[in-house]
Amino acid sequence: MSSVRLSDIPRTTGFRLALLFLGLGGAGAAILFGFLYVQTAGFLARDVDNGLAREIRVRAAMNATELARLMNDRAPLDPDNMRPFALFDRAANWMAGSRVTLPEPLPSPDQPFDFTLAHEGKAMPYRGVLHRLDTGEFFLAAEDVGPIQHFRHLLAAAMLSGGLVVLMIGLAGGMIVGAAALGRIDGVALAIERIINGNLSERLPLTRKGGDLNRLIRVVNRMVDEIERLMNEVKGVTDNIAHDLRTPLTRLLAGLERVRRRDPASEEYADAIDDAIVETRGLLATFNALLRIAEIEAGARRAGFKTLDLQPVITDVADFYEPMAERKGVSLVVDNEPASDGLLAGDPSLLFEAIGNLVDNAIKFTPPGGQVALRALRRGDHLGIEVSDTGPGIPEEERVAVLRRFHRVDKCRNAPGSGLGLSLVAAVAKLHGFDLAIEDAQPGCRVTLWHADIPGEDRRSDPQDSAPADETPPEPVARLA
Amino acid sequence: MARVLVIEDDRRTAAEIAAALGDHGFDVECAYTGRDGLLRATAEKYDAIVLDRMLPGDLDGLGILATLRTIRTETPVLILSALSAVDERVRGLRAGGDDYLTKPFESVELTARLDVLIRRHSMPQQETTLRVGDLQVDLLTRELRRAGRMVELLPREYRLLEYLMRHAGRVVTRTMLFEEVWGYHYDPQTNVIDVHIGRLRRKLEEGGEPQMIHTVRGSGYVLRAAE
Numbered sequence: 001m002s003s004v005r006l007s008d009i010p011r012t013t014g015f016r017l018a019l020l021f022l023g024l025g026g027a028g029a030a031i032l033f034g035f036l037y038v039q040t041a042g043f044l045a046r047d048v049d050n051g052l053a054r055e056i057r058v059r060a061a062m063n064a065t066e067l068a069r070l071m072n073d074r075a076p077l078d079p080d081n082m083r084p085f086a087l088f089d090r091a092a093n094w095m096a097g098s099r100v101t102l103p104e105p106l107p108s109p110d111q112p113f114d115f116t117l118a119h120e121g122k123a124m125p126y127r128g129v130l131h132r133l134d135t136g137e138f139f140l141a142a143e144d145v146g147p148i149q150h151f152r153h154l155l156a157a158a159m160l161s162g163g164l165v166v167l168m169i170g171l172a173g174g175m176i177v178g179a180a181a182l183g184r185i186d187g188v189a190l191a192i193e194r195i196i197n198g199n200l201s202e203r204l205p206l207t208r209k210g211g212d213l214n215r216l217i218r219v220v221n222r223m224v225d226e227i228e229r230l231m232n233e234v235k236g237v238t239d240n241i242a243h244d245l246r247t248p249l250t251r252l253l254a255g256l257e258r259v260r261r262r263d264p265a266s267e268e269y270a271d272a273i274d275d276a277i278v279e280t281r282g283l284l285a286t287f288n289a290l291l292r293i294a295e296i297e298a299g300a301r302r303a304g305f306k307t308l309d310l311q312p313v314i315t316d317v318a319d320f321y322e323p324m325a326e327r328k329g330v331s332l333v334v335d336n337e338p339a340s341d342g343l344l345a346g347d348p349s350l351l352f353e354a355i356g357n358l359v360d361n362a363i364k365f366t367p368p369g370g371q372v373a374l375r376a377l378r379r380g381d382h383l384g385i386e387v388s389d390t391g392p393g394i395p396e397e398e399r400v401a402v403l404r405r406f407h408r409v410d411k412c413r414n415a416p417g418s419g420l421g422l423s424l425v426a427a428v429a430k431l432h433g434f435d436l437a438i439e440d441a442q443p444g445c446r447v448t449l450w451h452a453d454i455p456g457e458d459r460r461s462d463p464q465d466s467a468p469a470d471e472t473p474p475e476p477v478a479r480l481a
Numbered sequence: 482m483a484r485v486l487v488i489e490d491d492r493r494t495a496a497e498i499a500a501a502l503g504d505h506g507f508d509v510e511c512a513y514t515g516r517d518g519l520l521r522a523t524a525e526k527y528d529a530i531v532l533d534r535m536l537p538g539d540l541d542g543l544g545i546l547a548t549l550r551t552i553r554t555e556t557p558v559l560i561l562s563a564l565s566a567v568d569e570r571v572r573g574l575r576a577g578g579d580d581y582l583t584k585p586f587e588s589v590e591l592t593a594r595l596d597v598l599i600r601r602h603s604m605p606q607q608e609t610t611l612r613v614g615d616l617q618v619d620l621l622t623r624e625l626r627r628a629g630r631m632v633e634l635l636p637r638e639y640r641l642l643e644y645l646m647r648h649a650g651r652v653v654t655r656t657m658l659f660e661e662v663w664g665y666h667y668d669p670q671t672n673v674i675d676v677h678i679g680r681l682r683r684k685l686e687e688g689g690e691p692q693m694i695h696t697v698r699g700s701g702y703v704l705r706a707a708e
Contacts, residue, residue: 274698281587284585285668288583288668303571303572304570304571304666316663316664316665319637320663320669320673320677321673323673323676323677323679323680324672324673324676327676348665349665349666349667350667352663352665352667353665353667353669356669360673
């Protein structure tokens with residue numbers, strides 16, 4: 001796993017999610033703490049105010065002289081001025097009790113107020129209530145609220161430091177989550193880089209706790225599998241093309257150079273030119289076949305589609321190849337299943353060519369005395385075509401490969417043919433929605449094409465499909481109808 | 482001598498086509514743009530037009546073809562196209578083309594097809610018997626006689642022979658035979674047609690008569706009256 005860049009962490013989803021939850025949790029905690037703080041502080045303040053009010057109520061009935069005596073008695077008992085009491089004359093000058101100076105202006109009577117008193121050089125917070133006696137003197141009851149304030153500060157400090165700790169833990173957690181995510185993403189990104197650079201066998205690493213990410217990685221890995229398979233196929237095809245075209249080109253060049261060198265009599269010249277024409281023709285045929293397959297595979301060839309019955313096409317193929325089979329001593333039979341007639345959309349020429357290629361192959365690989373059978377099939381609602389022979393068959397491991405361009409089963413490499421026939425069959429089958437299967441016929445080989453659509457439900461996407469094509473020169477369907 | 486107009490923008494290709502057609506005995510003129518081609522095709526009388534499907538400028542092959550057919554010029558048109566057969570063939574024929582050939586093509590294929598087009602156009606077939614040398618076929622009863630001897634043919638063989646006889650003395654390519662007799666359009670890369678022709682030949686020569694169907698190297702066949 002690669003080194004994690006710190007600057008990238010804030011951009012990770014994990015980190016951002018952690019931050020979001022931290023923010024939400026923090027806001028919740030702040031509201032809760034604030035509520036607690038306000039409630040606690042309020043309760044303490046009310047408690048003090050109630051005590052003071054009680055004090056005033058108890059002393060209110062006394063007159064100034066009695067109060068002065070009482071206070072002078074009590075003052076020495078409270079040296080720290082925890083609960084100071086004092087009496088003032090009508091001009092608010094101190095008369096008796098604790099040595100307290102009233103704040104200016106005078107607070108309104110019977111309303112609690114905050115003030116400070118100097119005590120041992122420090123200003124201490126007090127809360128007091130001033131009561132005016134009937135005779136005009138002022139009476140003050142107060143209480144030292146320093147401890148309460150201290151408690152409130154402690155409470156606030158505890159909440160703040162707790163919040164800070166939570167914030168730190170949250171940030172650290174976010175960093176760890178983000179770094180882990182970055183690590184995983186980096187691993188995947190590096191693997192992708194290697195794939196881009198051409199190492200198609202590379203796969204994305206699955207992570208231990210991957211979860212969602214692993215699901216994505218598995219899908220991507222499957223995609224890379226498919227790409228690798230296709231690339232290998234393309235590479236194989238390209239190699240084969242290069243090989244199959246180089247051989248005739250080499251012969252062509254050698255032949256032309258030979259006559260140029262020897263400057264022979266005109267008869268030999270003509271032969272050499274004829275040879276060159278034959279080679280060039282073969283090359284063109286190969287190119288054309290490749291182009292046609294590519295075209296059919298691209299699904300571009302639809303204008304020739306019409307509604308047709310497979311049986312007449314099969315009969316025509318048999319009719320066309322029959323002399324060839326006879327010459328080889330192979331019997332070619334058409335053995336259509338009952339009720340295997342039915343209409344489907346297709347290009348008759350392409351279907352003829354595809355079935356023809358299968359029959360051509362079958363005849364080629366069936367020894368004299370053998371049989372090649374052509375069948376129109378029906379299973380339920382599905383139509384099909386089958387070409388079977390009594391030849392050597394195709395080994396199971398070769399059955400996918402034979403559909404590739406230029407592939408030839410090794411032992412048949414010297415048989416004539418371009419190696420493109422079955423590729424064309426596969427392309428035509430795909431264009432028509434046929435499933436192609438190669439099976440062992442014991443003995444021999446059986447190729448079946450099953451039409452995926454139910455006959456009658458033609459894919460008439462192209463409006464031209466339904467137009468009669470009778471204006472074009474001889475079309476098979478018109479003739480066979 | 483048949484006059485043929487070649488509308489083809491590539492001058493070297495046009496020159497090769499003109500040479501091939503000239504060697505075959507046609508009187509050839511070339512036009513290198515769609516505009517020029519259309520002007521000549523409408524102003525003068527030709528027996529056939531060889532038309533490139535893809536022409537530069539605003540007037541391409543199918544445009545010329547459509548214009549010609551609109552003004553009721555019935556000169557047979559053979560379309561040449563670099564677009565391999567595909568849907569283009571159907572499109573070209575629908576637009577009023579009489580035949581369609583994909584590049585690269587062999588000169589024999591082109592001249593043979595032009596021959597057929599010109600003949601089909603110039604003489605409507607109303608005869609009830611075809612006769613080439615000592616070979617005679619009754620088109621109504623489908624009876625074939627060679628030097629008085631009845632020859633039995635399968636339906637497909639009959640169609641092969643009829644086509645060869647209708648174009649007696651001219652080269653007919655394998656692809657043309659395949660398209661005409663079997664009715665499918667592609668170039669079968671096999672010698673199957675040779676085998677069919679071989680059977681037909683044997684039946685025609687069963688009585689020890691001389692050969693009438695001759696193979697033209699690499700391209701096709703020609704039916705000639707035996708000397």
